Every structure is written in C-alpha cells, then in structure tokens.
Amino acid sequence: xxxxxxxxxxxxxxxxxxxxxxxxxxxxxxxxxxxxxxxxxxxxxxxxxxxxxxxxxxxxxxxxxxxxxxxxxxxxxxxxxxxxxxxxxxxxxxxxxxxxxxxxxxxxxxxxxxxxxxxxxxxxxxxxxxxxxxxxxxxxxxxxxxxxxxxxxxxxxxxxxxxxxxxxxxxxxxxxxxxxxxxxxxxxxxxxxxxxxxxxxxxxxxxxxxxxxxxxxxxxxxxxxxxxxxxxxxxxxxxxxxxxxxxxxxxxxxxxxxxxxxxxxxxxxxxxxxxxxxxxxxxxxxxxxxxxxxxxxxxxxxxxxxxxxxxxxxxxxxxxxxxxxxxxxxxx
Ligand SMILES: NC(=O)c1ccc[n+]([C@@H]2O[C@H](COP(=O)([O-])OP(=O)(O)OC[C@H]3O[C@@H](n4cnc5c(N)ncnc54)[C@H](OP(=O)(O)O)[C@@H]3O)[C@@H](O)[C@H]2O)c1
Numbered sequence: 655x656x657x658x659x660x661x662x663x664x665x666x667x668x669x670x671x672x673x674x675x676x677x678x679x680x681x682x683x684x685x686x687x688x689x690x691x692x693x694x695x696x697x698x699x700x701x702x703x704x705x706x707x708x709x710x711x712x713x714x715x716x717x718x719x720x721x722x723x724x725x726x727x728x729x730x731x732x733x734x735x736x737x738x739x740x741x742x743x744x745x746x747x748x749x750x751x752x753x754x755x756x757x758x759x760x761x762x763x764x765x766x767x768x769x770x771x772x773x774x775x776x777x778x779x780x781x782x783x784x785x786x787x788x789x790x791x792x793x794x795x796x797x798x799x800x801x802x803x804x805x806x807x808x809x810x811x812x813x814x815x816x817x818x819x820x821x822x823x824x825x826x827x828x829x830x831x832x833x834x835x836x837x838x839x840x841x842x843x844x845x846x847x848x849x850x851x852x853x854x855x856x857x858x859x860x861x862x863x864x865x866x867x868x869x870x871x872x873x874x875x876x877x878x879x880x881x882x883x884x885x886x887x888x889x890x891x892x893x894x895x896x897x898x899x900x901x902x903x904x905x906x907x908x909x910x911x912x913x914x915x916x917x918x919x920x921x922x923x924x925x926x927x928x929x930x931x932x933x934x935x936x937x938x939x940x941x942x943x944x945x946x947x948x949x950x951x952x953x954x955x956x957x958x959x960x961x962x963x964x965x966x967x968x969x970x971x972x973x974x975x976x977x978x979x980x981x982x983x984x985x986x
C-alpha cells in the first residue's frame with residue numbers, strides 16, 4: 655500500500671509518496687482502510703520539526719493523527735468491532751506528535767481508539783471535524799463554557815478549530831467576536847457563528863474588542879499563539895479566562911505569572927484534545943455530541959479542499975500559508 659513519509663524535518667518537499675508493507679493486525683488491533691484523512695496544523699509542526707518534539711526522532715515518520723474509514727479485518731482478541739463497520743479516530747493514545755501515522759491508505763489501530771460513525775455524517779465530514787471538534791469540546795467542557803450573553807473573543811475564527819468553536823459558542827448564546835486575516839475570511843466567519851469580526855492584521859484587535867465589549871470579554875480562545883496571546887490579556891474582564899490551544903504563528907513567549915493578577919485575576923488554560931474524552935466510552939460520547947451539533951445545523955463543517963493523499967505537499971502549502979478556511983482533508 656501507499657503512504658506519505660518524511661525522512662527528515664523540512665518544508666513540504668520532504669513529504670514522499672512511497673510503498674510500505676502492512677503486517678497483519680495484532681490481537682487487540684483493527685485494520686482500517688482510510689477513506690478520508692484529516693489534515694491538522696500539527697501535521698505541519700511535526701513535519702517542520704521544532705517546538706513540540708522533545709526527543710530524538712526516528713525516521714521515517716508518517717504524519718497525521720486522524721482519519722475515517724472502514725474496518726478491513728480485526729485482531730484475534732477484538733470482539734466489539736466488525737469487518738465493514740464505518741469508523742474514525744482522532745489520536746491513538748499518547749501525545750499527538752508521538753503517535754502519528756494517518757497519512758496512509760490502510761492502518762492497524764488499537765481497537766479502543768475507534769469511534770462509530772452515524773449514517774447521516776459522511777466520512778469526509780468526519781475527517782474534517784473530529785480532531786478539531788474534540789479540541790472545541792475540551793475548551794467548552796473543561797476550560798470555559800460560555801453562558802448566554804457572554805462575549806468571547808476567538809482568534810483566527812475562520813480556521814478549522816476556530817470556525818467550529820465560534821459556531822458552538824454562538825449556539826450556547828454567546829456574543830462571538832472573531833479575529834480574521836482577510837475580508838473573505840470575515841465573511842466566512844460571520845456565516846459561521848461570529849457576530850463581529852476584526853481584521854487583526856490591519857486593525858488593533860485590543861482596541862476593537864474593547865469597543866465591542868467595553869467591560870471586557872468573558873474568555874479568549876486562541877490558536878494563534880505568538881502574535882496574539884499576551885496582548886489578549888488586555889481584553890479579558892476580571893476573573894475571565896484565557897485559553898491558548900495552539901500556536902499557528904509560533905509559540906507563546908514567556909510572561910511573568912503575576913500578569914494574571916495584574917490584569918484582573920485571570921484564569922489560564924492550555925488544553926490538549928488528547929487528555930479530554932480519552933476512554934472508549936467518553937470519546938464516543940464526545941464525538942456523538944459533535945455529530946448531534948452537526949445534525950441540528952448548529953455546526954457546519956466546511957471542507958475547503960479535498961486533496962489526493964499523494965498531493966499532501968500541496969495541501970500543506972495551502973494550510974501553512976494561512977490560505978484555507980475551515981478544514982482540509984486528504985483522500986487516499
Ligand atoms: N490543543 C490542541 O489539542 C489542538 C488541537 C487542534 C489544533 N490545535 C492547534 O490550533 C491551531 C489552529 O488549528 P486549526 O486546525 O484551526 O488551523 P488552521 O485551520 O490551519 O488555521 C490556522 C489559521 O491561523 C492563522 N494564522 C495566524 N498566524 C499564522 C501564521 N503565521 N501561519 C499560518 N497561519 C496563521 C490563519 O488565519 P488568519 O488568516 O485568519 O489569521 C490560519 O488560517 C494550530 O496551532 C493547531 O496546531 C491544537
């Protein structure tokens with residue numbers, strides 16, 4: 655079968671379309687034929703190397719943390735999954751940068767990382783929403799759940815995670831302010847949960863947010879990191895929450911802890927989706943909640959583009975340049 659490997663860290667050119675052998679699944683594993691693979695910004699971080707990866711890497715590495723597909727065969731000890739079932743996964747246990755391997759046509763997976771898929775959600779939708787939706791889920795359930803009337807600020811609100819989170823906050827009754835990188839993204843974000851948008855590359859998002867929410871916002875949800883996080887202290891109301899969940903612009907610089915007290919006794923979170931819903935039953939419930947939001951029309955899953963898996967380099971270039979809105983999927 656075919657896979658995308660990297661033999662070194664670097665730009666998109668290190669992604670290689672290659673032949674690999676797949677052994678039979680181990681007793682507790684299931685073999686899944688992928689039908690749609692989710693591309694996540696973390697794939698770019700693992701590809702380029704750097705701040706996430708702590709130990710020595712063993713190449714070749716297969717990127718990717720999530721996919722949807724169909725069960726092809728099951729290991730001898732697997733009793734609760736059947737050949738032919740539609741399934742998906744977002745992470746396979748452990749830290750996301752250590753447990754990659756989704757950029758392949760078929761894969762053996764621990765049976766307990768799988769979730770069952772409903773008939774009314776397509777494989778592409780699932781690949782576009784599972785990991786990103788579980789990230790929105792850890793934020794809403796574990797960090798800060800907006801109450802009706804709360805104002806919240808979401809950075810990069812047209813992004814994969816940002817657009818799901820904005821719609822969820824809107825469904826909960828919050829007033830959603832979203833920062834975006836272009837007028838086209840502003841239009842996209844306003845159609846997906848944002849009441850107000852700020853062009854943060856041309857306008858000062860602190861002044862604009864203060865104008866829209868003079869008492870400060872209840873929470874900031876930030877996947878941009880370096881360019882936005884520390885300045886976001888100035889838009890949160892006293893005892894409000896600052897949530898950094900990602901670093902699309904680079905890691906958040908160090909800041910003194912006392913800043914939290916100086917800016918209004920703020921609460922700080924740095925979630926990772928893998929710690930949330932990390933048993934079979936809690937994972938299935940968290941995913942079922944996402945599917946229900948989609949079913950009710952409260953969460954539209956936008957697929958910006960579906961690239962053939964062998965063109966993963968092209969997909970990486972688009973995401974890395976910030977050209978995409980919503981999600982990108984790879985089709986094996
Ligand atoms: N904690 C977790 O468990 C978790 C899970 C999933 C994702 N994440 C992280 O969350 C972040 C967002 O993920 P996503 O899936 O929403 O990403 P995405 O759809 O690729 O969107 C990233 C957006 O960030 C903005 N951005 C700002 N500075 C950028 C820069 N220097 N380079 C590229 N983009 C930049 C761009 O939007 P504008 O043009 O609007 O500025 C871009 O479209 C990533 O850092 C990702 O690793 C974390």
